[in-house]
Amino acid sequence: MSKNVLIVGGGIGGLTAALCLARSGHQVTVFERSSKVQDIGAGIQCGANAVRVLDHLGLRHQIEQVSVKPREIVFRDYLYGSPLYQVELGKKYEDKYGAPYFHIHRADLYAMLYEAAGAHSSVDVLTDSDVRDFEETSDQVRVILSSGETFQGDLLIASDGIRSTIRKQIHSDKSAVYTGNVAWRATVATNKLPADFMPTVTTNFVGPRKHMVLYYLRAGELLNMVGVVEKQSHAGDSWKSKGDVRELQKDFSGWHPMVETVIDSVERDQCYQWALYDHRPINKWGTDRVVLLGDAAHATLPFIASGAAMAIEDARILDRCLTECNSVKTAIKKYQFNRFDRTSKVQNISRKFGKLYHIPNRLLLKTAFAGLRALGGKKEDFLPEYDANTIPLK
Ligand SMILES: Cc1cc2nc3c(=O)[nH]c(=O)nc-3n(C[C@H](O)[C@H](O)[C@H](O)COP(=O)(O)OP(=O)(O)OC[C@H]3O[C@@H](n4cnc5c(N)ncnc54)[C@H](O)[C@@H]3O)c2cc1C
Numbered sequence: 001m002s003k004n005v006l007i008v009g010g011g012i013g014g015l016t017a018a019l020c021l022a023r024s025g026h027q028v029t030v031f032e033r034s035s036k037v038q039d040i041g042a043g044i045q046c047g048a049n050a051v052r053v054l055d056h057l058g059l060r061h062q063i064e065q066v067s068v069k070p071r072e073i074v075f076r077d078y079l080y081g082s083p084l085y086q087v088e089l090g091k092k093y094e095d096k097y098g099a100p101y102f103h104i105h106r107a108d109l110y111a112m113l114y115e116a117a118g119a120h121s122s123v124d125v126l127t128d129s130d131v132r133d134f135e136e137t138s139d140q141v142r143v144i145l146s147s148g149e150t151f152q153g154d155l156l157i158a159s160d161g162i163r164s165t166i167r168k169q170i171h172s173d174k175s176a177v178y179t180g181n182v183a184w185r186a187t188v189a190t191n192k193l194p195a196d197f198m199p200t201v202t203t204n205f206v207g208p209r210k211h212m213v214l215y216y217l218r219a220g221e222l223l224n225m226v227g228v229v230e231k232q233s234h235a236g237d238s239w240k241s242k243g244d245v246r247e248l249q250k251d252f253s254g255w256h257p258m259v260e261t262v263i264d265s266v267e268r269d270q271c272y273q274w275a276l277y278d279h280r281p282i283n284k285w286g287t288d289r290v291v292l293l294g295d296a297a298h299a300t301l302p303f304i305a306s307g308a309a310m311a312i313e314d315a316r317i318l319d320r321c322l323t324e325c326n327s328v329k330t331a332i333k334k335y336q337f338n339r340f341d342r343t344s345k346v347q348n349i350s351r352k353f354g355k356l357y358h359i360p361n362r363l364l365l366k367t368a369f370a371g372l373r374a375l376g377g378k379k380e381d382f383l384p385e386y387d388a389n390t391i392p393l394k
Contacts, residue, residue, distance in 0.1 A: 002026055003322065006143050006153040008131045008166055010034075012044075013294025013311030014159035015113035015125075019057045020319035022122040029151060030123065031143065033130040040106045040240075042185050042272075043217045043224035045202070048099035048384035050309035053316045055099065056389050062112050067102040068216045069094075070202050075369060077362070078207025081256045084369035087380055089202075097384040103202070103224070105187075105217045131165060134290060141289040155328045156290045157318070159311065162277055164296035171284050176277035176299060181354065182234045183274045183302065184227040184248050186266040190220055193265060197223070198258065204357070205259055206365060211357040212252060212259050225262050226302070227252060230358060234275035243273030276301060278351070281344040285336040288329040293318060298343040303353040306383060310343050316388035324393060338393050342386065 003026045007014045010032030018028045046054075046067075054060060073087040089101040117123045130146040134156055141156045158166030162176050190197070202215040212227040229251045245268050252259050279299040285292045294311030301307075318335045325331035359365040 003155055003328065004153040005029070005155045005157060006141065006151055007031065007157045007159060008143065009158065009160035009164075009294075009296070010114070010117075010125055010127070011159060011161060011294065011311070012109065012113065012308045013296075013315060014157070015110070015117055016053065016057070016312045017157055017159060017293055017315035017318060018117050018123050018125070019113065019120065020053070020315050021322070022117075022120045023057065024319050024323055026122065026322070028123045029153070030117065030125045031129040031131050031145065031151075032125060032127050035128045040110075042106050042187065042226075043103050043215060043222075044106050044109060044308055045215070045305035046102040046104060046109075047306070047309055048093070048097035048101065049386045049388065050312045051099040051102060053312045053388050056316065057116065059112055059116060063102060063104060063109075066108045066218060067104040068200060068218070068220060069100050070103060070215060071200055073202040073204065075204045075206055076256070077366070078205045078210070078212075078255050078259070079362075081205070081258065084206065084366060085372050093384070099384075101384075103215050103217055105222070105224075108218070131160070134166060134169065136287060136289050138288070154289070155322075155332075157293050158290065158296045159293040160296050162279065162295045162299040164292065166290060167292055167296050170287055170290060170292075171282055176279050178234070179276045179278045179301065179354075180230050180232065181228050181276040182231050182243075183276055184225070184229065184243055184251070185272045185274060186225050186248075186270055187217065187222045188225065188262055188265045188267075190216070190223055193223060193261065197261070203258070205256055206357045206369075207255065208360040208362065208365075209358045210251065212255070214258070214262060223262060225266070227259075227263075228276070228302075228354070228357075234273060241273055241275075242269070243271050245271040248273075279347075281340070281347055283340065285340070286332045288332070291318065291332045291335060297339075298347055300343070300347050301350040301354055303350045303357065304346065304383070306346050306350065309383075310346055313386065313388040314339055314343070317391075317393070320388075320393060334393060345382070 007030045071090040075085040094100045133144040135142045205212045209230040293314045321331040321335040
């Protein structure tokens with residue numbers, strides 16, 4: 001039966017949920033506190049598991065127009081650039097998993113999701129709408145905005161990110177904890193870099209207590225840089241927190257010339273520093289009419305580039321649970337039951353990979369990657385193999 005669904009947070013998770021639910025015949029209102037589509041100058045990596053859901057929403061063709069398909073991910077030694085470990089992507093990956101691996105600009109993905117939501121008659125996206133609270137009865141849920149306005153629905157989805165207001169009201173779990181890592185972020189126009197600077201791959205330079213990931217965006221017009229460094233203090237934890245490019249230069253001084261070249265090309269006012277916070281897995285994702293989705297339920301460190309993909313998978317599974325169950329309460333239970341193990345696994349593996357990339361001793365680091373090579377790539381399958389459109393629900 002068609003439901004009136006309220007969604008707090010118009011990020012990647014919230015908008016994907018809105019589109020999945022509208023496609024299944026529900027009426028959806030999204031409340032987003034910011035005033036416009038996010039224009040964050042950063043990239044996002046999207047594996048087959050996420051692409052399949054975006055394909056279900058009819059967005060695959062649009063994504064193909066603005067994204068880059070990398071051939072492989074190469075982990076390299078931070079000093080000499082010697083390859084330590086490779087993950088094959090490109091055609092082989094696409095043939096194996098039935099969907100490609102994309103790099104896309106966040107602003108492009110947001111814009112695409114917003115446009116699709118705006119074009120759907122069953123979705124209302126209300127910007128400048130900060131949700132302060134909710135109230136729940138046995139047959140309804142109500143959100144209260146900071147403006148005092150209230151809205152009533154059958155189900156409330158909280159996709160309001162790592163600092164979720166709704167999560168704090170339904171779970172006694174403490175606040176997110178600073179991991180001791182900051183992520184430097186910038187995008188650089190490729191025409192500012194030497195010709196043939198890097199093939200179409202993701203390059204991840206790893207070294208003691210730091211790593212740097214480089215990949216192309218927008219058909220190769222931009223190079224995306226994410227440099228993670230262990231630090232006691234940080235500039236801020238918003239996507240808009242600026243960092244000082246001189247500090248970035250110092251952090252990666254003496255690293256491989258490719259890293260130094262990129263950093264030297266970063267515009268002073270386009271250098272961002274984002275503190276990485278973490279949540280342990282929690283086993284209470286909702287009440288009878290309220291449910292957490294994406295980072296609000298399971299904030300995931302970026303070390304295997306899968307937090308947004310988990311939010312996208314959540315959206316599709318919640319949609320299917322609502323279709324399969326005859327009450328909101330059972331759908332919420334079924335959704336958590338089907339998502340908890342996978343998202344906890346991804347949270348835990350991301351944490352472990354962060355430690356692996358930053359092993360302080362170079363020889364030990366090389367040995368650890370040799371160990372990964374010996375596993376023959378098997379461990380990566382669990383991410384792209386998951387098909388949220390078809391996986392049988394328990
Ligand atoms: C450096 C870095 C790199 C990353 N790279 C990748 C990657 O390559 N691939 C990948 O899959 N993941 C990646 N991630 C993770 C990914 O960014 C997150 O997992 C993803 O953005 C989570 O989406 P979300 O919709 O759950 O939350 P968010 O993106 O945080 O969206 C939450 C939304 O809710 C709104 N909001 C918050 N509170 C309220 C309120 N009270 N009322 C109304 N609105 C509210 C916010 O304004 C925001 O728009 C990366 C993360 C970092 C830090």
